[in-house]
Amino acid sequence: MMTRRNFLTGTTGLLCGATVLPAWAGLVGDPRTDLRPVLLLSEHPDPRLPFSPRGVSLEHHPLSLERAAAISHQAEGPLSVDNYSALVALGTPAAIFALRTQLGSRWRVVMRGMHGAKAARLHEIHAPASLAGSLAGAVGAARDEYDFAGNLLALDLDPRELFKQKRISRLHQAQCWADTARASLLALPGRAV
């Protein structure tokens, strides 16, 4: 807080010139070239993935509604498509929605999941037809969202093929993951096209 004196006398002039906003620095990684660099965003600070997917260099960062909203929407920002081959996010529906609207056009969200919304055991997957079909097993086998994330991270997808397909919605009856509605997202860099 200012002192009473400062408040009454005003502050010294400070003028800053045109300022380009800094990128959000926390997400820039140094992925190994022999592995697929994949980014996982989730609420849990230390996600307990069921397994470490082979061939994947995993970078994890916490995701909250605040962080999702703070992510720069600029192409050259923190979620630069140059740094990762895929992005998986887990969170509340509001946080995942916020993240999705911040990703910009260089990421392509190829899968959106809504889990336990209509009913506790109901999982809705919205994805290109081939992916929506192949995820049926992953949803069915997953005990929780981190199980599901492990499966998403392990996918070695052909973006060019996926981007050609129409997206469809599939409903799956499976285990209940949480007592609240949850959401998930898988995005791939649009540079593949």
Place this chain on the structure above:
Amino acid sequence: MERILPPQVNGEAFRGFVAEAQKAVGRDYVYLDLEWELPAYNDEYATLPKALHQPSAAVAPANVAQVQAVVRAAGRYGIPLWPISTGKNFAYGGPAPRLAGAVVLDLKRMNRILEVNEKHAYAVVEPGVSYMDMYRHLQSIGSKLWIDPAAPGWGGMLGNLVDHGAGYTPYGDHLLMQCGMEVVLADGTIAHTAMGALPGSRTTHLYKYGLGPWADGLFTQSNFGVVTRIGIWLMPEPPGYTPFMITYEREEDLYEVTERVRPLKLNNIIPNAATTVEMLWEAAVQKQRRHYHTGKGPLPESARKKLRADLQIGVWNFYGAVYGPAPIMENNLEIIRDSLTSIPGAKIYFDDDRKGDIGWEYRRQLMRGIPNMTEYNQMNWIPNGGHMDFSPISPVTGEDAMRQYSLIRDRVNRAGFDYIGEMLVGWRDMHHIFALVYDLQDEAEKRRANQLFGELIDAAAAEGYGEYRTHLDFMDKIAGTYNWNDAAQQRQRERLKDALDPSGILGPGKMGIWPQRLRKEGV
């Protein structure tokens, strides 16, 4: 998904515009892909088919010269443009255009903070600067200036201001705190308003009005130009800040609370944009409905009672703050306490009383100029939640508050929705914000929500209340209620539109204002 071209535009003209736009801003910043790029410009919370507001393309210039080039190209080809800053107010349609086929002019790449003037307490920003961006910047330079963020804080400062948005500090009336504007007109000319029209002006952001008619207001909630830069007065950090919350037990207490708040606001005893918040607004930012009630229809009293107990809130919850040196705050708090806590059952709380309370914490931050996203959690109240905000203006009287509350609550409950509302008390009015939350995957519910919204507009207008802002779907309808003397105001606006934008390319349909060539599309 098929591309929807603007009315009266053929494929050849569209392609001609796209080629010029690509030349102006670069191919990377002209978005055409219907499947993967343009959905980012849809109305995500649409209650009607998204195609009604589907753009044909989006163009994202990086600077004002590129804006000029795009506007000129649009004029040559007759392409309607829909300017957005950050496009984050999803309650009112987000980034989507009013007119299907319009090209979104996405200004969020223009995200420079051009000036922060500590001495005179103002900032100059481009359209892409969000409240969060500005807050971080002020922190990073050690500024002693506060911003006045909207809730949630990811919105653009310029976009919120020109859309007549409001905040929660003493600078809560955003348009009042605007000073100086740069506008690209429909012919591509750049204009500086008011004092800024004087070459070398030293007072562009210090005196609002210049000489002659004050034109800045014409570029707010309008389609007369593209605002590319704006001056915003910022609040010097006061020597002290004490936020407080008062809970009230009965629904009918709204009458007395409002009566008592009016003189406190008029006399600046409560200097900030204070808020009277209904309990479900409080609940929705931190709970999921199904933990209290799984049935359809409005929440039953038993569930409401449990929510109040769990969250230690009242049926109504008043948030305000005092600012300044300690003796002034103490004096004002004594007056406030005498007035507002003498209503039977009222309880006053301060920061120490509500540690760990999510609802308190985000209000405490907002009234101190710290942007946050907490309020956006309302979208978790029901799974797949979306919302539209119904926003009538009310006098600050108990009678009007109760009348508006009943008018909305009764219709909302009959339609099977919860009343989730707050009343934001300004200088002489209250912005009554009702968040109509619905399930985005329930088509019948969305239809009901849309119908209800229209009924609320009619019912409010019949009682003499008009809305200050609205969703794309209802711009024409609400503009149609402002029809005194054979809609003289509307006709004046149309004459202005025709004079300032004879090609009719800027924001067709914004707040019910259509260019002549498309006027039949509207009201």
